[in-house]
Amino acid sequence: MTAPTRTRASGTRVAPLRPASRPRAGRRPRRSALLTALTALVALYSLVPLAWLLINATKTQAGLFSSFGLWFGDDFALWDNVGRTLTYDDGIFLRWLSNTLLYVVAGAGGATLLAAVGGYGLAKFDFPGKRAVFAVVIGAVAVPGTALAVPTFLMFSQMGLTNTPWSIIIPSLISPFGLYLMWTFAADAIPDELLEAARLDGAGEFRIFFRVCLPLLAPGLVTVLLFTSVATWNNYFLPLIMLKDPDWYPLTVGLNAWNAQATTAGGQAVFDLVITGSLLTIVPLIAAFLLLQRYWQSGLAAGGVKG
Structure with a gap:
């Protein structure tokens, strides 16, 4: 069947009408053998x-x-x-586990809240020196935490805070990457019109943040909380130089102390307990990532895409 033709008022014929081309159904996405091989290597390296x-x-x-x-x-x-x-050594492992949970709840939780407040303020308020603050935050992201551990120890020793939980909690409250992530996330997740409407209704700034903005920042909060929790949970060098009392050790330093027993005079080798303790240490992290997967994935996506 031939396609119908159109005729202009002058009597001249024009090109026949053709149906619009449609994308082929069932077309498979292109695959790269190199990317597949690299992904397999990364999976092997991790698993x-x-x-x-x-x-x-x-x-x-x-x-x-x-x-x-x-x-x-x-x-x-x-x-x-x-x-x-x-139960080994009067259940010291449970003591180290409770210490680690304390450092994560107080340090990572506080860092997440501070990052949310700071990121919201930097995203939605204009003030002199904002560009300088941005440069400082970006520069702080590039500085590794281990480079600041010794200066922090010297400062805390002068303040009498070493060998206390505060020597671990206070440095954990600062997360430049979390602040930057919440800054970029809040800039897109919170509409300016919503803030103006809340102010017109007479709401104060603190009420606007906690009642209006905080629920909108939930995916970003979960993402920052996971990153800061993992960083605090796996923190080793800072507790190693800050703490002398084994009763305040986190799991990382405590398990290393068990591992070092075999090299000390009269020490008992407990490599099987070190391996089992390491397995128990990573189980909470894996469970947290699996349970909160959909939140932190959406938080990363929304924080990296401009609306």
Whole structure:
């Protein structure tokens, strides 16, 4: 069947009408073999240590040295290892776990709140020196935390705060990356018209932030909370130089102390407990990422896309 033609008023014929071209259904996205190989390498790099940790946590002390590292031993001792880890040295592992939770709740939670308040203020208020603040924040993101650990120790020692929980909590309250992330996220997530309407209704700035803006910042808050929680949970160098009392150790420093027992005179080798304790240490982090996955993914996406 031929396509119909159109005729102008002058009697001349024009080109026949043709249906608009449609995209082919079922077209598969292009795939790159190089990207697939790189993704597979990254997956192996991430998953193989976790598999090694899980497998070796099921072995006894003797089985660690008599069996292949990436396969199970003759006996399954995971539950026995877990019980011994929790009760070894009068249950000091549970003490270290409670210390770590304290540092995460106070330090990472406080850092998230400060990042939210600071990011909202920098995104929605204009003031002299704002560009300088932006430069300082970007510069602070590039400075590694270990570079500030020794100056922080010297300052805290003069203040008498070393060997106390405050020496870990106070430095954890500062998160330049979290502040920058909340800054960019708040700039797009909170409409200026909404703030103007709330001010016209007579709401104060604190009420506007906590009642109107904070719910809109929830995805960004979860993202910052996860990043700061992981950083505080895995913090090692700062507690190592700040704390002398083992009762205030976090899990990272405590497990390293167990690992070092084999090299001390008269020390007991407890490599099986170190491995099992390391497995128990990462379980809360994995659970937090899986449970809050949809929140922090949307937070990263919204914070990186301009509306």
